[in-house]
Amino acid sequence: MRQAIRALGWATNIFWIILLFFTATALYSAFQLGFGIEPPLVSATGATMTVSLPLYVNNRGFYDISDFIVATLIHDRQGATISNSSTLVPLISRGVRVDAAHNISLSMPELIAKGLTYLLFNNTEFDVGLSLRLVYARAVPFRVSTNVSLPWGAPLHNLSILSPTPYNSTHVSAPVSFENHSPFSLNGTIRLELLDSADHLLGSGTANINVPPNSGYSFPFLVSVPDPLDITKARLHFDTSVFTYGPVVIPLV
């Protein structure tokens, strides 16, 4: 029995040495890990806005990092899901630096299809849940998460129509204006319809638009109507490269 006791004593010491060695090297390696996120790059192509987060992981430790995942979940202030995306780097070996980019895509047609049409007209801020997940030394799953805000600029911010005024004996002038606070270039057409109190169409007009990001638009529509005094409301239809939406009904005094 003494031999068995001695053997267990040796086993205990050996396992303690191994465990302490692993703990010390793992902690040292963790502090040698270099990680950084560069400033985000925002771009818009067609109807999709992409926020690209360039990041790097420099594994200067002794152990591999596997299943490295960057995930973002974006909600609006009412809790509706705007976007859900993740980027996977399967393996970051020791001594290796990996550069990657996590892309977050926001598609205007998808947002409109989800019923989030208020985003066309209202600036707001999205809540972004950002999480980093990895498996360290192929044994320890680890996750860091935080919440940040992402500002949203509406493409039709401050959309308004001034009350139509007589232009000549047959036409009225109805100035339409808005501010494009989004990163999208709005190219397409706006169709304006003027109606009476019974929703009968009195007259309409169409204009081409080409509104770059972060710029304003103002155009005096000239519409032929029988009697300007019958005009009670206006309807706007937007057909652009970014979205197709309408009618937007605006009461006119």
Next chain:
Amino acid sequence: MLPRIIKAAIKALIYFVFLYALPVFLISQVSQFAPELFADYVRLLNLFIAVVIVFVVASELTAGTILQHAFNIGKAIILIIFLVLALDGGILNLSLNFEGMHLNLWADLRIYLAMLIFIDLIVLSKSVLQAINFLAEKAEQQLPTPKPAG
């Protein structure tokens, strides 16, 4: 008795230096990263080292008796329970503030906890075997010595 007390005090001092003073010094060097994170672990370390030193001293003072092995067994069992409670069953969930950002940390340390418990179980089995061996030797000493025939 005095040498036993001196031996117990020296052992307690050695355990204190290597299990408390050194780790606290290392933690203080890195505590600027997340003071609230490491403050919690210093409190846990205080409790851990208190438990260990009490059992080490008691075991040394009762050396040569069955109580020594009883204290060793008790120390191993209490350390297993303490490890499971201190590491929350191996799932670490922490909230901390870093450079103005609120971060949530989650780590699955169950493999690490399993390794610690495994080592403690070996220590426990060794203490049990030592207790059995002690009792066996005691029983053999009490047996009458057989006299040679003739």
